[in-house]
Amino acid sequence: MTRWLDADEQHTWRNFLAATQLINEALDRQLQRDAGMPHTYYMILVALSEAPGRSMRMSELAARAQSSQSRLSHAVARLEERGWVNRERCPSDRRGNFAVLTDDGFAALAAAAPGHVEEVRRSLFDVLTPEQVRRLDEICVAVRETLEG
Amino acid sequence: MTRWLDADEQHTWRNFLAATQLINEALDRQLQRDAGMPHTYYMILVALSEAPGRSMRMSELAARAQSSQSRLSHAVARLEERGWVNRERCPSDRRGNFAVLTDDGFAALAAAAPGHVEEVRRSLFDVLTPEQVRRLDEICVAVRETLEG
DNA sequence: GTCAAGTATATGAGAGTTCAACTAAATTGG
């Protein structure tokens, strides 16, 4: 027996799809236009920039940047072509690779960050009251706890 | 002067990105696996199924299915190859096209719908309290009102 | 009417994503 959505649920669902898509499109457009990279690459650079030695194992990087391993592997290949990331073999586990953020990569990230943050504010935080932001956070935590398990 | 995100805002932002991406991936995986179509195609079929005569102008369809015109054009081309949609020239404006949902297309949608709705419940509505659903709706409406203008 | 500007849609190239192999190395269990 399918539990169909009632009218309210449908409206909420469509608002959710529309809102999240608008935000994602805004982020991607801004980053592509001003920094020449998609949002997924930006997240990879951020994750690396926060890691000790700006260096991380591919699998951990995939997890932090919310990327599949395959996607990450392709992405790092492109980032390597741009000279923003290097790959280094892991000595203790020879299957493993580290991705390492280069100085050029860090500079590209630093250059991209202000415009990106502005866009994040414009599309989400400036739109909501502090109360709504707290509620959104709770909602997202609940979703993560369910879907990540 | 960049208005950087404070620690709370960063957490919320990352929770938001993670949660919305988890939901989108769950939707896409389910539909691809069980119905052989991406979520974007599903949204196109839904929009068409709700239109009078199961038929809509390309531009209106793009708006309803939250798709760019180019994306829609490519997508309808694929859907036409599968026999799920037909294109018909518009008599009153010969630049225009109608996309028309075929019986096969409707059947494909009907077959896909129950599994999709289950996934929507699993990934969002079952996770939240009714109160949270209301709050989420308000948040999404606010975002839409700002970003759609 | 005709010409310029605008609108509706299509199309092709380039880039990113997914899925299913595939390689290579580590681990486990007899």
Added chain:
DNA sequence: CCAATTTAGTTGAACTCTCATATACTTGAC
């Protein structure tokens, strides 16, 4: 210690998306 399994990561093909451009038609101004 060796075979079987698991883990880390890459790769190629198929597909979708975006962006810029092209095409065809309509509209408005003169």
